[in-house]
Amino acid sequence: MNGGQDLGGMMGFGPIAPEADEPVFHAEWEKRALAVTVAAGACGLWTIDGGRFARESLPPAQYLGKSYYDIWITALAKLVVQHGLASEAELQAGRALTPAREVRRTIRGDEVAAVLARGFPYARPATAPARFAVGDAVLTRVMNPQTHTRLPRYARGKRGIVEAVRGFHVFPDTAAHGLGETPQWLYAVRFTGAELWGEDADPSLSVSIEAFEPYLVAAA
Amino acid sequence: MSGDHDHDHDHSEMSEVAARVRALETVLTEKGYIDPAAVDAVVETYETKIGPRNGARVVARAWSDAAYRERLRADATAAIAELGYSGRGGEHMVAVENAPGRHNLVVCTLCSCYPWPVLGLPPVWYKSPPYRSRAVLDPRGVLREFGLELPADTQIRVWDSTAETRFIVIPERPEGTDGWSEDRLAELVTRDSMIGVALARAPAGATP
Numbered sequence: 001m002n003g004g005q006d007l008g009g010m011m012g013f014g015p016i017a018p019e020a021d022e023p024v025f026h027a028e029w030e031k032r033a034l035a036v037t038v039a040a041g042a043c044g045l046w047t048i049d050g051g052r053f054a055r056e057s058l059p060p061a062q063y064l065g066k067s068y069y070d071i072w073i074t075a076l077a078k079l080v081v082q083h084g085l086a087s088e089a090e091l092q093a094g095r096a097l098t099p100a101r102e103v104r105r106t107i108r109g110d111e112v113a114a115v116l117a118r119g120f121p122y123a124r125p126a127t128a129p130a131r132f133a134v135g136d137a138v139l140t141r142v143m144n145p146q147t148h149t150r151l152p153r154y155a156r157g158k159r160g161i162v163e164a165v166r167g168f169h170v171f172p173d174t175a176a177h178g179l180g181e182t183p184q185w186l187y188a189v190r191f192t193g194a195e196l197w198g199e200d201a202d203p204s205l206s207v208s209i210e211a212f213e214p215y216l217v218a219a220a
Numbered sequence: 221m222s223g224d225h226d227h228d229h230d231h232s233e234m235s236e237v238a239a240r241v242r243a244l245e246t247v248l249t250e251k252g253y254i255d256p257a258a259v260d261a262v263v264e265t266y267e268t269k270i271g272p273r274n275g276a277r278v279v280a281r282a283w284s285d286a287a288y289r290e291r292l293r294a295d296a297t298a299a300i301a302e303l304g305y306s307g308r309g310g311e312h313m314v315a316v317e318n319a320p321g322r323h324n325l326v327v328c329t330l331c332s333c334y335p336w337p338v339l340g341l342p343p344v345w346y347k348s349p350p351y352r353s354r355a356v357l358d359p360r361g362v363l364r365e366f367g368l369e370l371p372a373d374t375q376i377r378v379w380d381s382t383a384e385t386r387f388i389v390i391p392e393r394p395e396g397t398d399g400w401s402e403d404r405l406a407e408l409v410t411r412d413s414m415i416g417v418a419l420a421r422a423p424a425g426a427t428p
Contacts, residue, residue: 008329008380010353016365018345018412024267026344029238034341035262036245038308039254048384052331068332068347070237077244086247094243096250109257116265119307119337122384150382152329154356166312166385186383197357205376207356210383 001146004063005056008154009197033069037076042115044104045083049176053148054079124183126168130213131185136162137219138189140211148176151215155207158195159219163208164188171212185213266341272411274305275338275388279414280405282315283393293317296388300338309336310386316379317390318416323370325363325378325416326387327355333381335388339411346415356380366417389413391420 025031041051054075056063063071080086090097107115132138142157143149150172166186174182193205234242248254278300282289292299296313300306313335316324328334329352334342345351354362359376363369370376379387391413397405412418 005330007349007353008356010349013349013353016345016348016350016354016362018343018366018417022343024271024341027235027238029235029241031263031267032241032245032259034266035259036241036248036254038262039258040248042258043253055331064349067237068344073237073241073244077240080244080248085253086244086251090247091240091243094239094246096247100251100253103253106253106255107258108255109261112258112261112265115308116262117307119309119311121311123312150330152380152382154329155380164314166314166383169312169383172383186385188379188385190377202358202360202376204372204374205359205378207378207380209380210385212383 001053001056001148002144002153003056004058004060005052006153008152030069033073033076037072039107040076040080040085042105042107043085045085046079047170047175048120049148049170049172050178051075051079052172053176054082056148122170123167124170124181126185127183128185130165130168130187132162132165132187132213132216132218134162134165138162138187138211138216139219140189140215141217143215145173147173149173149215151211152209154196155189155191155209155211158191160189160191160195160208160211162187163190166210169212171214173212173214187211187213187216189216266336270305270337271340272338272409272414273406274303274340275335275411275414276406276409277303277402278305278315278338278388279390279409279420280402282390283397283405284402289390292390300388305337307337309334310338312383312385313338314379314385314387315390316377316387318392318419320392321371321373322375322377323416324387324389325355325359325376326381326389327352327378328381329353329356330380330382333384333386335386338388339414343411363417366412368418389416391418394420394422396423 055071084101140158168183169186170181171184188208189211190206190208193201282292292315296315332347356378408421413420
């Protein structure tokens, strides 16, 4: 969706202001926000893409106004209610008021190291040949779904070159919405600066996105 | 999302967001969905065990060992796992190499995708709108803010992390480091040089 998260090419946010010797976390609650999000995700009720959609569908003024872990915890509260883990009333009260629902699994403290080290690979066995090869010219589709997509606005309707074929990966556009993994071929597609930003663009610039096959059509 | 932090309120009076986090954690714990020990273990992992020193080892090995560099090119996930780094946020790694006349820069314009097993959790600026908005449009302006001015004819290659593929930049090996051990080389490899907003450090006393 065209939410507050889709930032590529926007202006006016001011300087980057990197912090010297930045700590990993800036407050205790940030640690808990990250870790509770990871642990709750392990219940298996939503995908990483579902989590991203919960964040990016916050109203843009909220998304842009919050610190990053506040975005996470606000989105997690939304997911928790949507998936029936807890009610708004419970989150307001700060304690459980109703019995728990069943979940697929929970992660125990002694499992964390192994689960994090294994990760959650997104490649799947290919069920179709890749439509594009390295060096092919492609056009990205113009599309504006209300739902989750990983094709940023700045790279829609642009001509690029396939630079790498990454493999056959879980498709975020469906996985975000409980519509299955529907894996697709994934490519690195490179664009010139001028294609993305016009003739005034830095001539030394090229940008690539990681593009799923349904985002692409063959270019003449 | 201006990078404001809650320094003031976290200890004395609980900030509004800290209260929301606590309420959520309490409810999820009471209902048995999350194990407090698991929450603690996740915090400990990313606070103390996983960070950019991992990535620095990868870069130092790539600088020292041509066969390793080839393996990193062919399958970065496997080559990085050789050093013991793998998992969440780095399931599908790609190493992109700087070279004379070619500089790589990594961003995630849509969220905050970052190679956790080799760099740890991203800094605030990486997740924030100023960097995410401009890295793809005006990377030279971005690099200037980090104090890096590249020659006008250097090609700049920006990688927008729009899928689960995660990138680590292999910076150029600094001059004057012939014969250095991997441990010593790793000291020159900063987090920022593996994102692409800096070069590797020059050895002390060398002119960059």
